[in-house]
Amino acid sequence: MDIVETVFVRNNLVVAFAVVGVVMWVSYFLADKLTAGRIHGSAIAIALGLLAAYWGGTVTGGSRGVADVTLLGGIGLMGGGMMRDFAIVSTAFGVHISELKKAGIAGVISIFAGVIISFVVGAAVAVMFGYTDPTAITTIGAGAVTYIVGPVTGEAIGASDAVITLSVAAGLVKSILVMIGTPLIAKRIGLDNPQSAMVFGGLMGTTSGVAAGLAATDPKLVPYGAMTATFYTGLGCLLGPSVLYFIVSAMF
Amino acid sequence: MIVYGVALLSVCLVLGMLFGEALGVLLNVEANVGGVGIAMLFLVFASNSDKFKALTEGVSGTGIKFWSAMYIPIVVAMAARQNVAAATEGGLLALSAGVAAVIVSFALVPVFSKLGKDDSPAPDTSEEQEAG
Numbered sequence: 001m002d003i004v005e006t007v008f009v010r011n012n013l014v015v016a017f018a019v020v021g022v023v024m025w026v027s028y029f030l031a032d033k034l035t036a037g038r039i040h041g042s043a044i045a046i047a048l049g050l051l052a053a054y055w056g057g058t059v060t061g062g063s064r065g066v067a068d069v070t071l072l073g074g075i076g077l078m079g080g081g082m083m084r085d086f087a088i089v090s091t092a093f094g095v096h097i098s099e100l101k102k103a104g105i106a107g108v109i110s111i112f113a114g115v116i117i118s119f120v121v122g123a124a125v126a127v128m129f130g131y132t133d134p135t136a137i138t139t140i141g142a143g144a145v146t147y148i149v150g151p152v153t154g155e156a157i158g159a160s161d162a163v164i165t166l167s168v169a170a171g172l173v174k175s176i177l178v179m180i181g182t183p184l185i186a187k188r189i190g191l192d193n194p195q196s197a198m199v200f201g202g203l204m205g206t207t208s209g210v211a212a213g214l215a216a217t218d219p220k221l222v223p224y225g226a227m228t229a230t231f232y233t234g235l236g237c238l239l240g241p242s243v244l245y246f247i248v249s250a251m252f
Numbered sequence: 253m254i255v256y257g258v259a260l261l262s263v264c265l266v267l268g269m270l271f272g273e274a275l276g277v278l279l280n281v282e283a284n285v286g287g288v289g290i291a292m293l294f295l296v297f298a299s300n301s302d303k304f305k306a307l308t309e310g311v312s313g314t315g316i317k318f319w320s321a322m323y324i325p326i327v328v329a330m331a332a333r334q335n336v337a338a339a340t341e342g343g344l345l346a347l348s349a350g351v352a353a354v355i356v357s358f359a360l361v362p363v364f365s366k367l368g369k370d371d372s373p374a375p376d377t378s379e380e381q382e383a384g
Contacts, residue, residue, distance in 0.1 A: 016329060017325075020325045020328055020329050020332075021325070023328060024324070024325055024328065042324045042327075042328070045324070045328045046327065046328055046331045047331075048328075049328045049329070049330075049331030049332035049334075050331050050332070050334060050336055051336075052332045053331065053332050053333060053334045053335070053336040053337075054336040054337055054340065056332070056337075057335060057336055057337025057338065058337050063335045063338065064333045064335070065332055065333040065334050065335060065336060065337075066332045066333060067332070067333040075329050075332050075333055076333050078325075078326060078329040079326060079327075079328075079329030079330035079331070079332060079333045080330075080333070083326050083329075084326055084327070084330050085265060085269075085287075085288050085291075086261070086262075086265055086319060087319055087320070087322055087323040087326045087327070088288055088292070088323070089261060089264060089265050089268070089288060089291045089292050089295055090261055090295075090316050090317075090319035090320040090323065091292075091320050091323055092291075092292035092293075092295040092296050092299075093261075093295055093299050093308070093313070093316045093317065093320055094299055095292075095296045095299075096300070097296060097297070097300055100293075100296065105367065106364055106365065106367035109364065109367060110364045113360070113364065114357060117353075117356055117357060117360065118353040118356075118357060121349070121352045121353045121356050122349040122352070122353055124352075125345065125348045125349040125352055126345070126349065128348075129344075129345045129348075140345070140349060141349075143346075143349065144349045144350060144352075144353040145353075148283065152282050152283060156282070165338075165342070166342055166343075166345060166346050168335075168338065168342075169338055169339055169341065169342020169343075169346035169350075170342060170345070170346040170347075170349040170350045170353075171350070172334065172335055172336070172338055172339035172342070172346075172350070173339050173342065173346055173347055173349070173350025173351060174349075174350040174351075174353050174354050175334070176334065176336060176339055177350060177351060177354045178354055179331060181354060181358070185358055189358055189359075189361040189362050190361065190362045190365055191361060195365055196361060196362070196365040199361055199364045199365045199367075200361050202364075203357045203360055203361055203364065204354075204357055207288070208330055208331075208334065211327050211330070212327045212330065212331055215323065215324045215327045219323070219324065222323065223292060226288065226289075226292065227289045227292050227293075228289070229289075230286050230287065230288035230289040230292075231285065231286035231289050233283060234272070234275070234276065234279075234281060234283050234284065234285030234286050235285070237276075237281045237282060237283040237285075238279050238281045238283075238285070
């Protein structure tokens with residue numbers, strides 16, 4: 001057992017490539033045989049990944065899903081921010097400038113609208129659950145923007161740890177739901193061209209959610225959605241502890 | 253050389269991240285503002301420009317395409333390292349806030365998509381791509 005652990009830990013990234021490869025194979029096999037191609041193989045793979053993450057989190061009590069399991073530590077590196085961003089940027093290869101220009105303004109508007117709408121919805125839910133403290137309402141609203149904007153805002157305006165944890169949980173729910181829900185709802189919201197993908201990225205904003213959701217819907221749309229989504233968290237961190245907090249404070 | 257393409261991709265990412273980080277400092281925000289998006293713009297411009305042909309065409313290009321093809325497996329690994337357990341422990345408030353934000357945002361996608369379609373009709377897309 002010691003030998004296995006030594007080899008697996010020392011070669012953790014390589015182990016991750018092998019494990020993910022097997023998961024992909026199983027997922028595409030299931031998509032083909034069980035759903036006759038109706039559900040995309042990558043959607044199943046992402047769902048399996050999330051299930052594994054849930055299992056890893058409950059078994060280890062850690063915060064990095066399956067990557068906290070000693071033998072699977074390489075998943076943390078392979079699925080970490082650096083590799084994710086590297087792969088996202090590579091999808092921009094071959095994108096035509098004309099496509100970006102066409103949805104440019106709609107994309108920019110959607111980023112602002114997306115941050116504000118998610119914030120308002122999250123804040124309204126906090127109020128419905130009986131919160132009256134503007135700091136808590138703002139932090140939970142910011143959590144509904146993304147799970148990064150929540151804690152950044154909460155720490156900046158001095159929210160309690162419990163509220164910050166809630167805001168992270170709200171952001172995680174959003175991110176996971178976008179991953180799973182996007183391929184299911186794509187047709188109904190007209191998500192089948194570069195323009196609507198840019199708007200989608202701007203409105204949803206959660207980079208992980210958008211990255212996975214579009215991958216499971218149509219990989220060709222990924223660069224367009226990811227491009228706008230990556231501005232969203234930055235804008236949220238800008239507006240959350242400032243303008244949005246001032247407005248909430250004035251109301252409560 | 254394959255590594256030329258990989259290097260171009262890497263330079264785009266690092267430059268984009270530097271810009272995003274600088275933008276964050278300028279705006280007094282504790283976050284990287286659009287670093288990845290800016291990096292993507294660099295790569296779009298490089299792959300559309302004649303000056304970078306040596307780095308984007310032929311074998312060099314496959315160095316970028318490889319990572320593009322690795323995108324979905326990397327996203328699966330990303331899903332597997334999410335803090336799903338914490339999301340389920342947030343209770344009804346976190347669940348309601350997250351679900352409501354997603355439903356409202358989904359519903360607005362078709363509304364905002366129409367904004368971009370006013371000037372040019374959608375059918376032009378495929379023709380332009382073939383010409384370019």
